[in-house]
Amino acid sequence: MALLTWLENPPADRGMRILDRDGSTWSFYSYADLALLTRRAASRLRAAGVSAGDVVVLVRRTSPEFMADFFAALLLGATPSPVAQPSVLRDRTAYLNHLDRIVRMVSPSAVATTDDVAAIIEPVVGAHGCAVVTDIPDDIAPLETRAATPEIGVIQFSSGSVGPPRGVAVPFASLQSNVSAMHTWLEITDTDSYASWLPLHHDMGLVGMFLLPIEGVSDMWLMQPEDFVRSPLRWLRCFGDNGATVTAMPAFGLAHIAGRVRQDQITELDLSRWRVAVVGAERIHAHVVRRFLDLLAPCGLRPEVVVPAYGMAESTLAVTGSPCAADLSTMTVDGRRLALGSPVHVVTGEGEGTTLVACGAPIRGVEMRVVDEDGGPVAEGTLGEIEVRGESLAAGYVREAGSIEKFGGVLRTGDAGFVRGGQLYVVGRLGDGVKRYGRWLFAEDAEQVATRVSPRPRQTVALVGSFEGRDTVAVLVEGGMEAGAEHIGRTVARHLSGLRVIVFVVPRGVVMRTTSGKPRRRAMWGRLVEGALATNLVWDSDALADGARA
Incomplete structure (x- = not known):
């Protein structure tokens, strides 16, 4: 209670x-x-x-x-x-x-x-x-x-990255369990206060940045998402001028701050009291975290403030979380050799492979394991599907007339990942990838390459699927980036040899995202295949192979 x-x-x-x-x-x-x-x-x-x-x-x-x-x-x-x-x-x-x-x-x-x-x-x-x-x-x-x-403490509507939003029926007991477990995981004390811009209809905003501080009767500094988009500096000042110590956000929030806030704007900002910034909701790119930390290090922000995590509305919110005050843990893997049920191959060469950020171990009351296609557990370091059980698991999805399609105590998440050293590494969504010669290519892998060379990473999204009979990576870049589109395409094609890579310039606002910032890849891919997206094809690796372009 x-x-x-x-x-x-x-x-x-x-x-x-x-x-x-x-x-x-x-x-x-x-x-x-x-x-x-x-x-x-x-x-x-x-x-x-x-x-x-x-x-x-x-x-x-x-x-x-x-x-x-x-x-x-x-x-x-x-x-x-x-x-x-x-x-x-x-x-x-x-x-x-x-x-x-x-x-x-x-x-x-x-x-x-x-x-x-x-x-x-x-x-x-x-x-x-x-x-x-x-x-x-x-x-x-x-x-x-x-x-x-x-009995049901809240009905949360999931972000809908894989289709229409679904109503997740969370028992009050699960809600209480997850909130209390996060309180312990994040080492919350009476001196902590929170700052957030997340919408309260989203699980991270509702449970993590609203119910968690209320349970501790803590101070909250809350702003609307659009205010953060307009002025991330105004939000940063919550941790300097106002003394907030805890927050949470999707990874794109870090990228937005790093891209919009200038060093000369924060010379007087003191962020030394900032203690926790939980980051989750999508794959976390190490280079984005480093840009964020590099920007704010002169203000006294410590690198261990960033706390990577993995969660979902179907498990109330948090599933795994890195320890507080721990260094960022990363691993670079060979994305071309990813196969469910097979060991993940670590890459040591500079500039090669896909770098993943560890999302920690299961928090109290949550059971997590990685399983193969038949539902059997896989060995440490082996790629599989993430499965969740435990006290925080929701009852199931709400169907029409209030009936609940029950999870039955276990949830196959549809996310691929592996455990190494006791920590979970999330690789990508199985629905947003293609299986080629027994190996998996995830849209997140292609997007990580594309955003590294894009002048506007937030307006650059990669989709993967079958297009015109070929396994294809389609990169969408919003208007104004025509000049950089060819470079993006060549870079992706060089890293993903054997796949067709096409780059489309689309009007601003075409890139569809959930309220947590995750690309709605499945919806966009469907519209692309149907010809319902306003696109301008500017680069095609097949055309290069045919000698149609220089």
């Missing part, structure tokens, strides 16, 4: 700080203020018909109201389910179809949102007969009683 105990005696000197919309000031909301708001929100939800066993969908930005509605649902014995706001997706029709699918899946009794969003979503939500609630009245009496904790 630790996740709810903050409501019993909430402090007035700690709480949540939200960056205002003008991006210049922070508004403070104490835990005492938030507890009162939560109990009022619970009365408002109960008046709207919410009761134990129901689901409440939250369509809110990071805000005190999000926190109030989330915990208000739990106080009523209902299950909160955070969902992205319309602004996250550019296509309004696509968003409403997305929301309609979610509402059909979880059958909520209420949707909590803001007035402006309510006007957009009410036709969809109203068609399913559920209430839409917005403001939390000051004059409503706060709820004094509490129902039994719901």
Whole structure:
């Protein structure tokens, strides 16, 4: 029950700080203020018909109201389910179809949102007969009683890198287990405070950067994702001026900071108190970590602050994590010799192979192993599929009308990796690769090569699959990089001999990503094959082989 105990005696000197919309000031909301708001929100939800066993969908930005509605649902014995706001997706029709699918899946009794969003979503939500609630009245009496904790503590929607987002039903016990285990893993103390820009409808933002600090009744400095994109320097100052010590982010956040913040902007910044930066959600590139650390080292940032991890919504959040205050552990392997069930070959030559970052060992309450195609365990140093069990595992995927397709206590993740020295190395998604002569080529391998030579790594994505009858690497580069496209293509082809490599220039915004920053490769590959992507072919290794180009 630790996740709810903050409501019993909430402090007035700690709480949540939200960056205002003008991006210049922070508004403070104490835990005492938030507890009162939560109990009022619970009365408002109960008046709207919410009761134990129901689901409440939250369509809110990071805000005190999000926190109030989330915990208000739990106080009523209902299950909160955070969902992205319309602004996250550019296509309004696509968003409403997305929301309609979610509402059909979880059958909520209420949707909590803001007035402006309510006007957009009410036709969809109203068609399913559920209430839409917005403001939390000051004059409503706060709820004094509490129902039994719901069996399902939250329904998280996975990022959808392999297809449409899926609702993951996380039992309250699993939620509590993972949060408590992370508290131990990260060696959290009463002196820690958190800073985050992650959206709260995403598992890393919700569990790692929202519920984890709330369990410890810690201070939080929270900003919207778009504010971080516009000004990563403003976020960095949370660790200098404001004294935050803990954060988490996908690896692309490090790359964004390294690419947007200049050395002359941070000469007065003191980051010596920054203790933990958990990095996960996608393959972690060692060169990106080094660029980030090199930029901030003059500010006192210690290299051991970066803590690589591996996790997913299906296991609540964290599966494995590197020890705190440990040096970055890497290994370079021969990507051309990767085969499921076979030993991974380590490369020692300078500039050769694929460099992987170790993501640590399983955290408390989580069991992880690597298995072969038949589900049997493989030896250390052997490539296989990552399998997860344990206290943090979700119940399963939510299907329409609220039924749950249960995991049965074990999850085959679809991610390939291996264990060496007790640490997990994640190689890539099995669905984002091709098997050639018994060996696997992963899209992440091709992308690592392409982004190293791309002038805009964030706007460069590699896809792998069968194209026009050939196993092909397709590199998408967004507009403005035509001049560098040939160099990218030649470099990838040189590292991946025997495969066709094609480079397309696409309009800005075409590269599709999940809310955690992972490329939606499967969706983009499907659109590419169907001819639905606006592309301009600028380089083709087959054309070179035929002598069509110099």
